[in-house]
Amino acid sequence: MAGERVPVGGMPGRGKAERAWRLTIGATAVTMVVVLAWAYVVHPDTWGWGLAVNVMLALIWLGTWLDEIWLDTAGGRLCRRRAGVLPVAIPWTEVSVLRFRSTAGIVSLEVRSRFHWWSTYVPIVAADQRGLRGQPAALVRLLADEIRRWAPRGHHGVADQLDAQADHLEQTGRLLDSPLLWRCCGPVGGRPG
Numbered sequence: 001m002a003g004e005r006v007p008v009g010g011m012p013g014r015g016k017a018e019r020a021w022r023l024t025i026g027a028t029a030v031t032m033v034v035v036l037a038w039a040y041v042v043h044p045d046t047w048g049w050g051l052a053v054n055v056m057l058a059l060i061w062l063g064t065w066l067d068e069i070w071l072d073t074a075g076g077r078l079c080r081r082r083a084g085v086l087p088v089a090i091p092w093t094e095v096s097v098l099r100f101r102s103t104a105g106i107v108s109l110e111v112r113s114r115f116h117w118w119s120t121y122v123p124i125v126a127a128d129q130r131g132l133r134g135q136p137a138a139l140v141r142l143l144a145d146e147i148r149r150w151a152p153r154g155h156h157g158v159a160d161q162l163d164a165q166a167d168h169l170e171q172t173g174r175l176l177d178s179p180l181l182w183r184c185c186g187p188v189g190g191r192p193g
Contacts, residue, residue: 005079006142008069008122009135020129025061032057059083069122071142076150078111080120090120092150098158100180104128107180109143109158124165125181132176137169 032054039050066084071077077089096114100107101121105128108121122143125134135143144162147155164179175181 004073006071006073006139008071008139008143010067010069010123029058029061069120071146073142073146076146078120078122078146088120090116092146093152095151095155098147098151098155100124100158100161100183109162124162125175125178127175127181134169134175134178134181137166140169141166 036047036050036054040047062083066082068081068084070079072079072089075089076092078092079087079089081087090111090113094113094115095111097110097112097119099110101110102108106123106126108123110119110121112119123135124140126132140162144159144166147159147162151159161180161183168178169175
């Protein structure tokens with residue numbers, strides 16, 4: 001995969017949890033339209049403000065759907081495009097923060113350049129309301145290889161943990177007892193023997 005743009009997926013959920021999540025998003029969108037209609041009927045003079053707020057919320061919601069992360073293996077960069085615009089590249093050689101973060105059952109790799117105050121989060125594995133899901137072993141291994149190849153030596157421990165995750169996925173194929181999920185979130189449904 002050298003020299004290509006390798007997309008890092010957002011780990012879609014599966015089954016009932018994913019359907020429930022999509023239903024929640026759809027219900028929120030319908031509610032926004034109903035509230036706007038109600039505001040127009042009850043207070044026609046505030047309709048413009050209601051429309052402006054709903055448009056802003058819709059743009060924020062759409063922006064989260066158009067978030068894109070990819071690896072530039074030729075240039076040694078992690079790239080991100082938010083809301084379909086403004087692509088930003090973080091060269092692995094300029095990384096100052098490279099660690100795992102666990103928020104709401106999602107274990108992500110936090111990547112921050114020494115020239116930026118914000119971080120990019122690459123989801124690795126999750127056990128949350130959308131179900132148990134994770135990145136494929138090949139992508140996790142490629143991420144570890146890119147970190148070893150480009151990042152400063154002090155960050156190679158993260159690559160070792162990514163390799164352990166990829167090894168586990170290749171050997172067992174199970175996410176439930178994966179090393180990163182166990183390390184960051186503790187037992188999820190009990191750790192198998």
